[in-house]
Amino acid sequence: MADRSLRRWLPAIVAPIVVIGGALAVPLTAGAAGVPPEKSAQEVLELVGSNEVTALSGTVVQTSELGLPDLSGALSGTGTGGDSASSALELLTGSHTARVYLDEAQGARVQILDSMAERDIIAGPDGVWFYDSSEDTATHLALPDDPTGSAGTDGSQSDATDTVPTPAALAEHFLDAIEPSTAVSVDNTSVVAGRSAYDLVLTPDSADTLIAAVTIAVDSETGLPLSVAVTAKGQSAAAFSVAFSDISFDTPDASLFSFTPPAGATVDEQLPHAYSLSTSANGEHDSHLGDLAKNVTVTGDAWASIVELPVGDLAAGASEESADPSGSASSLLDAATEKVDGGRVLSTSLLNVLLTDDGRILAGSVPVALLQAAAAD
Amino acid sequence: MTGNAGSNAFAPGALAIETHGLTKRFGSHLAVDSVDLAVPRGSVFGFLGPNGAGKTTTIRMLLGLVGATSGSISVLGQPMPASLASVLPRVGALVEGPAFYPFLSGAANLHRLDTADRSVDGATRSDRVAQALDRVGLGHAAGKKVKAYSLGMKQRLGLANALLAPRDLLVLDEPSNGLDPQGTREVRSLIRSLAADGTTVFVSSHLLAEIEQLCSHVAVMSSGRIVSQGTLDAVRDQDVSRIRVVTTDPVGALRVLADFGLEPSVATDESTADGDVRVVLAPVPATDPGHRTSGIQPEAIVAALVAAGVPVRGFTVEESSLEDRFVALTGEGFAIAEGHSVR
Amino acid sequence: MSDSPVSDSTLSASTAPGETASVRARPPRGLGLALLASELAILFRRTRTIAMLAALAAVPILIAVAVRVSSSGSSGRGPAFIDQITQNGLFVGVAGLILCIPLFLPLTVGVAAGDTIAGEASHGTLRYLLVAPAGRVRLLIVKFLGTVAFCIAAPLVVVLAGTVIGAILFPLGNVTLLSGDTVSISESLGRALLMSAYVSVSLIGLSAIGLFISTLTDTPVGAMAATIVISVAAQVVGSLDQLAWLHPWLFSYHWLGVVDMLRQPILWSSFGDNAILQLGYVIVFGALAYSRFVTKSILS
Structure with a gap:
């Protein structure tokens, strides 16, 4: 009797293992197509x-x-x-x-x-x-x-x-x-x-x-x-x-x-030339901020490039492109940044942005110290 | 005081219910202790025992509701619980009182429970429900919600459920519970008629007088064990008689009776007109030839009582009854105390 | 204690013609779907079930009436769905459904699923079903299918009640999807039914949990409360970023993915992921319920 009851508990033990194991294993094996020929x-x-x-x-x-x-x-x-x-x-x-x-x-x-x-x-x-x-x-x-x-x-x-x-x-x-x-x-x-x-x-x-x-x-x-x-x-x-x-x-x-704006939606018609302007200048790393690119200077090589621009342009660019008051954007930056020598820094694992006290912005995939050195130049 | 010749008197194939060493343990509590039941086919089998003796647990194991800790069960010749699915359709049961959906009518309740049985014909369901209700005298209340039923009506409905399909075996736990004397008599008659058709009826009850009238076979359970089992006569005849002493000196009477090797006790529930007068009872198992107390002469006891200075107001040797036997076996007088047996 | 046959007025002692002394063993007939039919009939005819469905239907009706009474032009605030109601009554059902997802629907499903086995145990009918014999596995499956039926009915009631009241109180028109595309009234009704189906699937994992909990106790209220608490707890855990690694494993993970049915084209992968997740819960808790129930001592 005890033996049978033990056997009847087996599904309760096996099912979670199978389901969880399956859920973990399926993504690893899914679509394991043949290995393609080696290529240089x-x-x-x-x-x-x-x-x-x-x-x-x-x-x-x-x-x-x-x-x-x-x-x-x-x-x-x-x-x-x-x-x-x-x-x-x-x-x-x-x-x-x-x-x-x-x-x-x-x-x-x-x-x-x-x-x-x-x-x-x-x-x-x-x-x-x-x-x-x-x-x-x-x-x-x-x-x-x-x-x-x-x-x-x-x-x-x-x-x-x-x-x-x-x-x-x-x-x-x-x-x-x-x-x-x-x-x-x-x-x-x-x-x-x-x-x-x-x-x-x-x-x-x-x-x-x-x-x-x-x-x-x-x-x-x-x-x-x-x-x-x-x-x-x-x-x-x-x-x-x-x-x-x-x-x-x-x-x-x-x-x-093909898209027809839904009835009741707020429709905003934009002039074509404003768009062309932003795309034509869009040759740099920061494509989101295309309008700002005209005042940008770049120092350093390739991976260690540092981008520098005056801060006034950021505020102008932001208010031009969006209905947000620029204050909202700057408070956002305050929340995200921390104070260092010579300004505030927005630090991420891939990119550091330094906002200097004299109103410039330096950004690059480099340590903060390099940004500070570049700002001092 | 264990099993007797009756339990081995039947060939295995002739048994409707057979258990060997059936044991159920709940934690440290041994509810059923190595029970060997042998219920002959065609018998009306009385299953007796005080509350908590393990009767209901045994019945639940027979019906597969509770798994046994150890031991084997065979019902209608099939091993249980392995053959539950094929055996239970042939078994009608009333387990520990009726239980129904209070928000459904009596007929709808039977209808519901009948759908649970895959072996029956759905086309005949309504007819069978109506027949079963008529059979227990509930035809007039078929459409009434069960929550409006009296206890007795629910009990009848429970019996009707047991009779929804032709059965080989009926397991009825306290079938007369909650019924008035008229209903009790009707149930008794119903059981007799079913038994006459060849259905084995396994009745658990504490209505000793009823079991005595109804049953061909009896098993008595106490504290998880079967203390006696066999034909009604075999169980009852083992019991001899009981000595009943009415006295104002129960202590003295107890001492004297004990000197004879008896096990006397003061009856707690028998009232007498005079507050000082007590009744002392002592069962005498005298027919057992090998027993050391055999051959006790009542007159010798009277003489001893008188010699001991016990004031005897009354002295009776009462005839044996199942009730006496029950009390002797279980040491309990609960059935008398509950007052159901004598009406 | 006289026992004269004359007094046997009500209990008929007669034997049905053809009945023999020994009943032949009757093999099971078919799948025994009668028990399922009986389960569904009892479930949906019960006052409690009807009351729960009525309460669910009241949610979109209350929303619609409240918006109708208070609307003096678009406020531009509050959930976008509520805003759209005034423009198109077809959104009432969708808005009601989304509002019901976090609490009301899990609540009713918790009641239905928690009651399955524990409710029968508390009535004492569980022992009679089992000696009938219903068969423990069969009874468990029937009970689960009953809660699945409830999971189908509950969101459907919300959507239908919302659509009807929306049609009465507001203008009807083509519906704007999340993607900005516009679809016809008939397609939008189809989408609403699809959302209802999505929510039904979403609730099945919770039903399986409720079914398992219901096998643990003889007290239905306890099983219902535990199931409801689990649904709330899952959503609380789902809102904690610290436990983000756990989120994809929660049965509530895809609940709000129902709006993916409002994208163009429909994000079917959302439906599929949800279904697979719920299936996982059904397998795990179904296995737990099976193991618990077939070994359970029926003492009620």
Whole structure:
């Protein structure tokens, strides 16, 4: 009898082990496709260059472990204008999930899946729309040129990177920066979004930078970068990563790229030239702050570059782009920064920003001491 | 005082219920201690014992509600609880009082419990429910919510539930509980008619007189053990008689009776007109030939009482009854105290 | 103690024709779905169940009436869903459903699931069901399916009551999804039903927990309270960032993912992830309930 009753308790012991074990094991083995043939770093880079993906739909997950203080409370009170400084900061904290639809012939759509809300960027034949469900506001950017031409698509892509960088955009960004200062290698293969990928690892030679490595997972079939992870020195987990959690290369439904603002929504029409201005200056690291780029000076090499700009421009840029009073942005900065010699510093594991007492801003992926030295020059 | 010839008088196949070494332990408490039951098929089997003796726990083990700590059970020739699913449809049961959904009518309750039995025909369900209700005299209250039922009506409904399908064995725990004398008589008659059809009836009761009238076989349980088991006559006949002394000196009477090797006690529940007068009782197991107290002559006891100076107001040798036997076996007079047995 | 047959007026001693002295063993017929039907009938005809569903239906009705009485134009404050009600009555059901998710729905499911076994035990009917014999595993499955039926009914009642009262009090029109796309009335009704289904699935893990707790005790109120406390505790844990590693394991983790049904296209992976999570809870707590119940001594 006791024996039987013991046996009847077996399911109660086995089931949790199987379920929890299964839940832990499935992500490790899921989509364990065959191991692709070995490739050198050069071959993988060529694979990226030959990437001819013209249509995809997928889910992108971005996570940040930058060591920033949690600003979600302070951020929620501020506006959610897509270009504002607070929106950019918000993306740097916590994790975000976005769905990405791309069809070179039709346009692109990025949906940032917020809790109980959604922000959409739709670039289609009739220009670029930004829709924020929590505010029920739609912002329209009509395109000056041929609306169905490639210009629309290009614009949409860079617009998308403004909000959630796609793996492709980030990878290109880092591949551009490959210089003698960087060691490029293919470490091993991994599985991203159920696809086998080459892990392209960029290791800065410079001892001055905070960045330990940038790992780009390149799809072994298409050459499309599937994930980008930036690791800070002294950390094992990625400080910042963007990765597809699922991806399909089927052409998305064309209806996704046309957008009609819902009845009752606040619609804001923006002039095309304001947009062109911000994109044309957008050649630097800080693409979010494109308007500020004109006054920027850059010192240092490659990974250890330090960007410097006068603080007055930040306030002007912020108030120009968003409806927020600049006071809100500065109080936010006060909350995030700490006092050091010569000013206040915003410190993260990948990036340090120094706001000097004389009103300049210096930023770079370098230790605070280097920023202070640069400020003293 | 353990089992007797009766328990081994039946071939295994002829037993409706058979247990060997059935034991149930709740923590450190031994509720049922190595019980060997043998209930012959076709018998009306009385299961007696004071409250807390382990009767209900035994019944729960027979029906698979409680797992046994050790020992084996066989019901209708099938091992239990392994064959629960095939055996229980042939068993009707009333376990520790009726229990129903108070918010449903009597008929709806039976309907509900009948759906639990996969072996019955759903098409005949309503007919069988109506028949069972008529059989226990509840036809008129079929549509009434059970919360409006009296205790007696609930008891009848419980019996109706046991009779929803043809049964080989009925296990009835205190079937007359809460019934008035008329109802008690009806239940007795019902049990007789079922037994006449060949159904084995296993009745647990503390209504000793009723068991005596109804049962062909009896087992007496006390403190988790079966203290006597067999045909009614075999159990009852073992008992001899009881000496009843009415006196104003119970202490003296006790001493004298004890000198004879008896186990006398002062009756606590018999009132006499005079407050000083007490009744002293002593069972005499004299028919057992091997017993050392055999052959005690009542007149010798009277002489001894008188010689000891005990004022005897009355002296009776009472005939044996199941009740006496029960008290002798269990050492308890609860059934008398509860006042149910004599109406 | 006379026993004259003449007095046997009510108890019929007659034997049904054809009844023999020995009853043949009857093999089980079919799946025995009659017990499930009986369980559902008892559950949904019970005053308590009807009262709980009525209380749930009252939530969207109260919202709609309150908004109708107080609305003097869009305030721009409060949850976006509440704001949309005034423009489109179809949002009443959705708003009511979302408001019911954290507390009201788990509360009613806790009552239904906590009552399953413990309620039968407290009535004493558990022993009669088991000697019928219902079979312990079968009874457990039937009880679980009963709570699943309740999980389906409860959000459906909220959505339907909300949609009806919304149609009465407010204008109807095409519905704006979270993605900014607009869908027709008929599609939006389909989405509302899909949200209802999502919430039903969301509650199944909690029902499995309630079923297990219900096998532990003979006191239904205790099982109900424990189940409800667990649902609240899970949501509290889910709101603590310090326990972020635990969040994906909580049965309430995907509860608010119901709004993913309001995206264009529908975020089916949210539905799937939720279903898998709930299935995990059903397997684990179903196994616990099984082991507990088949070994349980029925002493009630």
